[in-house]
Amino acid sequence: MGKIIAIANQKGGVGKTTTAINLSCSVALQGKKVAVVDFDPQGNCSSGFGIKKDSNTIYEAIMGLVDIEKTLVKTKIDNCYVIPSNIDLTGAGVELIEREAREFYLKNALEKIRPVFDYIFVDCPPSLGILTLNGLTAADTVLIPLQTEFFALEGLTQLINTINLVKKNLNPKLQIEGVLLTMLDKRTHLTDDVAKNVIGHFGKKVYKTMIPRNVRIAESPSFGVPVYLHDKNCLGAKAYEELALEFINGKE
Numbered sequence: 001m002g003k004i005i006a007i008a009n010q011k012g013g014v015g016k017t018t019t020a021i022n023l024s025c026s027v028a029l030q031g032k033k034v035a036v037v038d039f040d041p042q043g044n045c046s047s048g049f050g051i052k053k054d055s056n057t058i059y060e061a062i063m064g065l066v067d068i069e070k071t072l073v074k075t076k077i078d079n080c081y082v083i084p085s086n087i088d089l090t091g092a093g094v095e096l097i098e099r100e101a102r103e104f105y106l107k108n109a110l111e112k113i114r115p116v117f118d119y120i121f122v123d124c125p126p127s128l129g130i131l132t133l134n135g136l137t138a139a140d141t142v143l144i145p146l147q148t149e150f151f152a153l154e155g156l157t158q159l160i161n162t163i164n165l166v167k168k169n170l171n172p173k174l175q176i177e178g179v180l181l182t183m184l185d186k187r188t189h190l191t192d193d194v195a196k197n198v199i200g201h202f203g204k205k206v207y208k209t210m211i212p213r214n215v216r217i218a219e220s221p222s223f224g225v226p227v228y229l230h231d232k233n234c235l236g237a238k239a240y241e242e243l244a245l246e247f248i249n250g251k252e
């Protein structure tokens with residue numbers, strides 16, 4: 001049974017989508033079968049993989065309009081699939097509010113494909129609304145990317161409170177997979193302080209691998225590929241490869 005990992009942080013621009021694209025690619029390169037659900041109406045994960053606009057989307061799958069298997073799109077990386085999203089998903093936020101068990105739509109939709117994947121990553125939107133609640137309810141674990149900046153921990157109390165509420169009411173087994181420092185500038189006093197602070201907060205949950213700020217990473221979505229296919233020898237690609245190994249081997 002595949003493991004479902006929500007990539008969540010209600011702050012925008014912290015590296016959720018970048019991590020969804022590049023970690024799933026690197027995990028697939030290790031021989032695992034991986035799916036990434038783009039669960040943000042902005043569809044950045046889909047365009048980052050160069051997915052055509054006319055594909056079926058996760059919106060249609062969770063609303064029961066199309067079979068989830070028909071939404072899986074093969075990427076240029078073997079064993080790596082994407083379930084795309086687009087602006088239609090905004091509608092789900094509104095439509096679900098009125099429904100019973102509205103937090104369980106993603107979980108129910110993923111049930112059918114879970115047995116055929118090793119890992120399913122869910123790229124959550126930058127909010128703690130109904131979509132992220134669906135992500136956290138569907139997930140076994142949550143991976144939290146933090147941008148390495150002075151305000152990294154700001155707003156995190158809210159995220160942790162939400163995770164605890166989901167655990168209490170919707171998904172008792174939910175665990176924190178790991179905390180990932182992203183967009184690290186070359187080691188400076190500030191980055192060292194931020195890293196220390198985050199480790200002080202989350203201890204061993206913080207990945208030893210930290211993702212550097214890297215131009216190749218920022219460029220690759222415009223080519224519709226993970227950084228590995230853009231420049232597999234760059235520091236960014238190497239960092240996501242290292243993260244994939246740390247992720248697969250587990251934190252314990």
Ligand SMILES: Nc1ncnc2c1ncn2[C@@H]1O[C@H](COP(=O)(O)OP(=O)(O)O)[C@@H](O)[C@H]1O
Nearest residue numbers: 012013014015016017018183212213214217218
């Ligand atoms: N390690 C990195 N180095 C350089 N640019 C990055 C890196 N990680 C993310 N970015 C860029 O930062 C912006 C925000 O990242 P993104 O993954 O979209 O964040 P989120 O999904 O949390 O909103 C994007 O333009 C992305 O290309």
Ligand SMILES: [Mg+2]
Nearest residue numbers: 016017040044
């Ligand atoms: Mg994003």
